[in-house]
Amino acid sequence: DQQVKQNSPSLSVQEGRISILNCDYTNSMFDYFLWYKKYPAEGPTFLISISSIKDKNEDGRFTVFLNKSAKHLSLHIVPSQPGDSAVYFCAAMGGADGLTFGKGTHLIIQP
Amino acid sequence: EADIYQTPRYLVIGTGKKITLECSQTMGHDKMYWYQQDPGMELHLIHYSYGVNSTEKGDLSSESTVSRIRTEHFPLTLESARPSHTSQYLCASSETGGPTYEQYFGPGTRLTVT
Numbered sequence: 001d002q003q004v005k006q007n008s009p010s011l012s013v014q015e016g017r018i019s020i021l022n023c024d025y026t027n028s029m030f031d032y033f034l035w036y037k038k039y040p041a042e043g044p045t046f047l048i049s050i051s052s053i054k055d056k057n058e059d060g061r062f063t064v065f066l067n068k069s070a071k072h073l074s075l076h077i078v079p080s081q082p083g084d085s086a087v088y089f090c091a092a093m094g095g096a097d098g099l100t101f102g103k104g105t106h107l108i109i110q111p
Numbered sequence: 112e113a114d115i116y117q118t119p120r121y122l123v124i125g126t127g128k129k130i131t132l133e134c135s136q137t138m139g140h141d142k143m144y145w146y147q148q149d150p151g152m153e154l155h156l157i158h159y160s161y162g163v164n165s166t167e168k169g170d171l172s173s174e175s176t177v178s179r180i181r182t183e184h185f186p187l188t189l190e191s192a193r194p195s196h197t198s199q200y201l202c203a204s205s206e207t208g209g210p211t212y213e214q215y216f217g218p219g220t221r222l223t224v225t
Contacts, residue, residue, distance in 0.1 A: 004153070009151070041221070043203075045216070049212070098146075098169055099154075102153055
Protein backbone atom coordinates (compact mmCIF):
# COMPACT_ATOMS: atom_id res chain seq x y z
CA ASP A 1 0.00 0.00 0.00
CA GLN A 2 1.47 3.32 -1.06
CA GLN A 3 2.07 5.62 1.89
CA VAL A 4 3.11 8.62 -0.19
CA LYS A 5 1.00 9.39 -3.24
CA GLN A 6 1.60 11.76 -6.10
CA ASN A 7 -1.55 11.40 -8.15
CA SER A 8 -0.45 13.47 -11.13
CA PRO A 9 2.09 11.57 -13.25
CA SER A 10 2.70 14.69 -15.31
CA LEU A 11 2.02 18.42 -15.28
CA SER A 12 2.50 20.97 -18.03
CA VAL A 13 2.93 24.65 -17.11
CA GLN A 14 3.73 27.71 -19.15
CA GLU A 15 7.05 29.43 -18.48
CA GLY A 16 6.65 32.26 -15.97
CA ARG A 17 3.52 30.79 -14.41
CA ILE A 18 3.20 29.00 -11.09
CA SER A 19 3.74 25.24 -10.91
CA ILE A 20 1.92 23.41 -8.12
CA LEU A 21 2.85 19.83 -7.38
CA ASN A 22 0.77 17.87 -4.91
CA CYS A 23 1.49 15.02 -2.54
CA ASP A 24 -0.69 13.08 -0.11
CA TYR A 25 0.41 10.71 2.63
CA THR A 26 -1.34 8.17 4.80
CA ASN A 27 1.12 7.42 7.61
CA SER A 28 0.56 9.64 10.66
CA MET A 29 4.06 8.78 11.90
CA PHE A 30 5.67 10.83 9.14
CA ASP A 31 7.09 14.00 10.67
CA TYR A 32 9.43 15.32 8.01
CA PHE A 33 8.83 15.85 4.32
CA LEU A 34 11.19 16.53 1.46
CA TRP A 35 10.98 17.33 -2.22
CA TYR A 36 13.57 16.06 -4.67
CA LYS A 37 14.13 16.91 -8.31
CA LYS A 38 15.43 14.32 -10.74
CA TYR A 39 16.76 14.65 -14.27
CA PRO A 40 17.03 11.58 -16.50
CA ALA A 41 20.13 9.46 -15.84
CA GLU A 42 20.95 11.42 -12.68
CA GLY A 43 20.29 10.90 -9.00
CA PRO A 44 17.64 12.92 -7.15
CA THR A 45 18.70 16.35 -5.93
CA PHE A 46 17.29 17.77 -2.71
CA LEU A 47 15.12 20.86 -3.19
CA ILE A 48 13.32 21.82 -0.01
CA SER A 49 11.96 20.24 3.15
CA ILE A 50 9.46 20.91 5.90
CA SER A 51 9.02 19.65 9.43
CA SER A 52 5.59 18.66 10.66
CA ILE A 53 5.70 21.47 13.22
CA LYS A 54 5.55 24.01 10.40
CA ASP A 55 2.99 24.67 7.71
CA LYS A 56 5.16 26.56 5.25
CA ASN A 57 8.78 26.74 4.21
CA GLU A 58 10.16 29.00 1.52
CA ASP A 59 13.45 29.00 -0.37
CA GLY A 60 13.72 31.37 -3.29
CA ARG A 61 11.26 30.34 -6.00
CA PHE A 62 10.26 27.22 -4.08
CA THR A 63 7.66 27.06 -1.32
CA VAL A 64 6.35 23.95 0.37
CA PHE A 65 3.03 23.95 2.20
CA LEU A 66 1.98 21.30 4.68
CA ASN A 67 -1.61 20.62 5.79
CA LYS A 68 -1.29 18.02 8.53
CA SER A 69 -4.99 17.56 9.11
CA ALA A 70 -5.47 16.73 5.43
CA LYS A 71 -2.18 14.81 5.22
CA HIS A 72 -1.34 16.85 2.18
CA LEU A 73 1.63 18.86 1.04
CA SER A 74 2.33 20.87 -2.06
CA LEU A 75 5.34 22.39 -3.76
CA HIS A 76 4.93 25.76 -5.45
CA ILE A 77 7.44 26.98 -8.00
CA VAL A 78 7.08 30.57 -9.09
CA PRO A 79 7.95 31.74 -11.62
CA SER A 80 8.46 28.46 -13.49
CA GLN A 81 11.57 28.30 -15.68
CA PRO A 82 12.56 25.89 -18.49
CA GLY A 83 15.26 24.37 -16.26
CA ASP A 84 12.56 23.30 -13.84
CA SER A 85 11.45 20.60 -16.27
CA ALA A 86 12.20 17.37 -14.42
CA VAL A 87 10.57 14.67 -12.32
CA TYR A 88 9.71 15.82 -8.79
CA PHE A 89 9.52 13.32 -5.96
CA CYS A 90 7.79 13.86 -2.67
CA ALA A 91 9.39 11.94 0.21
CA ALA A 92 8.54 11.44 3.86
CA MET A 93 10.33 10.28 6.96
CA GLY A 94 9.13 9.17 10.37
CA GLY A 95 10.44 6.56 12.73
CA ALA A 96 12.41 4.16 10.60
CA ASP A 97 15.41 5.17 8.59
CA GLY A 98 15.24 5.76 4.89
CA LEU A 99 12.77 7.87 3.00
CA THR A 100 9.39 6.78 1.65
CA PHE A 101 8.94 8.18 -1.83
CA GLY A 102 6.01 8.90 -4.09
CA LYS A 103 6.06 7.86 -7.74
CA GLY A 104 6.96 11.32 -8.92
CA THR A 105 5.39 13.99 -11.10
CA HIS A 106 6.96 14.87 -14.43
CA LEU A 107 6.87 18.67 -14.70
CA ILE A 108 7.11 20.10 -18.20
CA ILE A 109 7.64 23.83 -18.57
CA GLN A 110 6.35 25.09 -21.92
CA PRO A 111 8.09 28.10 -23.48
CA GLU B 112 27.76 20.10 -3.50
CA ALA B 113 27.22 16.47 -2.59
CA ASP B 114 30.22 14.19 -3.11
CA ILE B 115 28.81 10.74 -3.60
CA TYR B 116 29.90 8.53 -6.45
CA GLN B 117 28.59 5.40 -8.07
CA THR B 118 30.23 3.08 -10.56
CA PRO B 119 29.49 1.84 -13.08
CA ARG B 120 26.86 4.26 -14.36
CA TYR B 121 25.52 1.67 -16.80
CA LEU B 122 25.93 -2.10 -16.78
CA VAL B 123 24.59 -4.74 -19.16
CA ILE B 124 25.32 -8.25 -17.99
CA GLY B 125 24.18 -11.79 -18.64
CA THR B 126 22.06 -13.93 -16.35
CA GLY B 127 23.94 -15.75 -13.61
CA LYS B 128 26.86 -13.33 -13.36
CA LYS B 129 28.02 -11.92 -10.06
CA ILE B 130 28.10 -8.13 -9.93
CA THR B 131 29.11 -5.47 -7.45
CA LEU B 132 27.82 -1.91 -7.64
CA GLU B 133 30.17 0.57 -6.03
CA CYS B 134 29.19 3.57 -3.93
CA SER B 135 31.54 5.98 -2.19
CA GLN B 136 31.06 9.27 -0.39
CA THR B 137 33.61 11.79 0.82
CA MET B 138 31.38 13.69 3.24
CA GLY B 139 32.11 11.52 6.26
CA HIS B 140 28.45 10.61 6.61
CA ASP B 141 27.67 7.70 8.92
CA LYS B 142 24.36 6.75 7.29
CA MET B 143 24.23 5.26 3.82
CA TYR B 144 21.37 3.82 1.80
CA TRP B 145 20.58 1.85 -1.34
CA TYR B 146 17.36 2.48 -3.24
CA GLN B 147 15.95 0.68 -6.26
CA GLN B 148 13.81 2.46 -8.83
CA ASP B 149 11.95 1.11 -11.85
CA PRO B 150 10.91 3.58 -14.57
CA GLY B 151 7.90 5.69 -13.58
CA MET B 152 7.87 4.23 -10.10
CA GLU B 153 8.88 5.37 -6.64
CA LEU B 154 12.28 4.75 -5.12
CA HIS B 155 12.26 1.78 -2.74
CA LEU B 156 14.73 1.41 0.12
CA ILE B 157 16.50 -1.97 -0.11
CA HIS B 158 19.43 -1.57 2.31
CA TYR B 159 20.81 0.93 4.80
CA SER B 160 23.68 1.29 7.22
CA TYR B 161 24.20 3.34 10.38
CA GLY B 162 27.97 3.07 10.18
CA VAL B 163 30.89 0.65 9.86
CA ASN B 164 29.84 -3.01 10.29
CA SER B 165 26.16 -2.03 10.39
CA THR B 166 23.79 -3.19 7.65
CA GLU B 167 20.01 -3.47 7.63
CA LYS B 168 17.42 -4.54 5.10
CA GLY B 169 14.99 -1.93 3.86
CA ASP B 170 11.30 -1.96 3.06
CA LEU B 171 11.65 -3.75 -0.28
CA SER B 172 12.91 -7.29 -0.21
CA SER B 173 16.02 -7.70 -2.33
CA GLU B 174 18.30 -10.60 -3.21
CA SER B 175 21.26 -8.27 -3.09
CA THR B 176 23.67 -7.97 -0.16
CA VAL B 177 25.71 -5.04 1.14
CA SER B 178 28.77 -4.50 3.28
CA ARG B 179 30.16 -1.53 5.22
CA ILE B 180 33.81 -2.08 6.07
CA ARG B 181 34.77 1.56 5.66
CA THR B 182 32.72 4.66 6.42
CA GLU B 183 33.03 6.00 2.90
CA HIS B 184 32.26 2.79 1.01
CA PHE B 185 28.95 0.90 0.73
CA PRO B 186 29.02 -1.65 -2.12
CA LEU B 187 26.02 -3.72 -3.22
CA THR B 188 26.47 -7.25 -4.56
CA LEU B 189 24.25 -9.57 -6.56
CA GLU B 190 25.63 -13.13 -6.45
CA SER B 191 23.68 -14.30 -9.49
CA ALA B 192 22.04 -11.65 -11.63
CA ARG B 193 18.61 -12.30 -13.14
CA PRO B 194 16.47 -10.28 -15.60
CA SER B 195 14.17 -9.35 -12.67
CA HIS B 196 17.11 -7.42 -11.20
CA THR B 197 17.01 -5.00 -14.12
CA SER B 198 16.48 -1.59 -12.54
CA GLN B 199 18.16 1.63 -11.49
CA TYR B 200 20.10 1.46 -8.22
CA LEU B 201 20.65 4.69 -6.29
CA CYS B 202 23.02 5.15 -3.37
CA ALA B 203 22.56 7.94 -0.81
CA SER B 204 24.10 9.17 2.41
CA SER B 205 23.12 11.46 5.26
CA GLU B 206 24.48 12.95 8.44
CA THR B 207 23.71 11.53 11.83
CA GLY B 208 21.95 13.86 14.22
CA GLY B 209 21.80 16.74 11.79
CA PRO B 210 19.01 19.33 11.72
CA THR B 211 17.43 17.80 8.64
CA TYR B 212 16.91 14.38 7.19
CA GLU B 213 18.32 15.37 3.83
CA GLN B 214 19.88 12.52 1.92
CA TYR B 215 22.43 13.12 -0.80
CA PHE B 216 22.14 10.84 -3.81
CA GLY B 217 24.70 9.53 -6.23
CA PRO B 218 24.04 9.50 -9.99
CA GLY B 219 22.80 5.91 -9.94
CA THR B 220 23.68 2.69 -11.76
CA ARG B 221 21.33 1.52 -14.47
CA LEU B 222 21.55 -2.28 -14.52
CA THR B 223 20.25 -4.43 -17.36
CA VAL B 224 20.39 -8.20 -17.02
CA THR B 225 19.89 -10.08 -20.27
